[in-house]
Amino acid sequence: MKYIVIIGDGMADYPVPQLGNKTPLQKANKPNMDFLAKHGEIGMVRTIPEGISPGSDTANLSVMGYDPRKYYTGRSPLEAVSMGIELSDTDVALRCNLVTLSEEENYEDRTMIDYSSDEITSEEARELIDDINRHLKTDSMTFFPGVSYRHCLVWKNGPVGLNLTPPHDILTKKIAAYLPSGEENKVLLDMMKKSSEFMKEHPVNKSRVARGLKPANSIWLWGEGRKPAIPLFYDKYRLRGSVISAVDLIKGIGLCAGLKSVDIPGATGNINTNFKGKAEAALKELENGQDFVYVHIEAPDECGHRYEIENKVRSIELIDELVIGTILKGLDKFDEYSILVLPDHPTPLSLRTHTSDPVPYILYRKGEEKTSDVLGYDESEASGSGFFIEEGYTLMDRFIG
Incomplete structure (x- = not known):
């Protein structure tokens, strides 16, 4: 069989x-x-x-x-396995989306325009992740490139239970109520804010805007978890x-x-x-x-x-x-x-x-x-x-x- x-x-x-x-299933022509x-x-x-x-x-x-x-330990560690990232038992993996936010001066006043930055290409995204590592990588936190807008942050000995929000859940909404909060999340919020300061001026984004595409002007961190055992x-x-x-x-x-x-x-x-x-x-x-x-x-x-x-x-x-x-x-x-x-x-x-x-x-x-x-x-x-x-x-x- x-x-x-x-x-x-x-x-x-x-x-x-x-x-x-x-429904779309009722409307679709699907003879098979x-x-x-x-x-x-x-x-x-x-x-x-x-x-x-x-x-x-x-x-x-x-x-x-x-x-x-019984078996779910978080989204991002499952993605990390596919990306070939070695996780220790105490590492925490987080999904790092490259997103498009509106451009108000204060980060908290911005709106989630696109969780995928117009489905940015993997080649463009890799350049941005390299630059993000240059600006934000620490002894305990490293970014890894994935596919299109989907990437990974590994936090050595990081915490779980951070109550982070998926960006696709807040399209067209003001981000203030959905930003990482609390002392454990401060480092993540700081990274997101800092990313928006240098990503906007990156050549990849200037090229995208010139071609009528949305820029990837911030990272968005969510989906944390530790290594699964399935x-x-x-x-x-x-x-x-x-x-x-x-x-x-x-x-x-x-x-x-x-x-x-x-x-x-x-x-x-x-x-x-x-x-x-x-x-x-x-x-x-x-x-x-x-x-x-x-x-x-x-x-x-x-x-x-x-x-x-x-x-x-x-x-x-x-x-x-x-x-x-x-x-x-x-x-x-x-x-x-x-x-x-x-x-x-x-x-x-x-x-x-x-x-x-x-x-x-x-x-x-x-x-x-x-x-x-x-x-x-x-x-x-x-x-x-x-x-x-x-x-x-x-x-x-x-x-x-």
């Missing part, structure tokens, strides 16, 4: 007035998802446990079969597997679980990504002997954060056509396979951030096709199916079991 999981990050949503009060829903099991699953922050970190841990209440996926399920994602967070979860991480040329983490390349790589992994592949596509989540209504619909259609369609054709050569399709969490366009609402899932097995009166794959059809999984981390047991 071959197993493949396809995550459309943030696909689930609420009805959108501009879409005729349909609809086919799987009509002939498989469709239901709802709560991927975010009560009282846990609704992030892609906690949600994907849950989908991969790990209870976030049981190996093989020890849990006796399956050898791979993870395919453009995002360090998902790669890091996979690597911590002992999965092979596969890099895809042209994979970006947004709607301009190599959808088909991810599908073809997943098939190749299965053909080369892997039992399990976890394919993660970030695009719907990014569209939700950015309030790009049509792009969110289009990203779902591209996942259906280029990812699921390609995978279904390629799986014909296998006698037995199972497919699991779901969002990790909702990213409602109206809120521009994640929520803890349950999400719709499809579980389809070749050779066990069903006939039902399900019309297709969306939140409403899944809610009416009668299947509901309260503990999201048990969905993987159901899928593989």
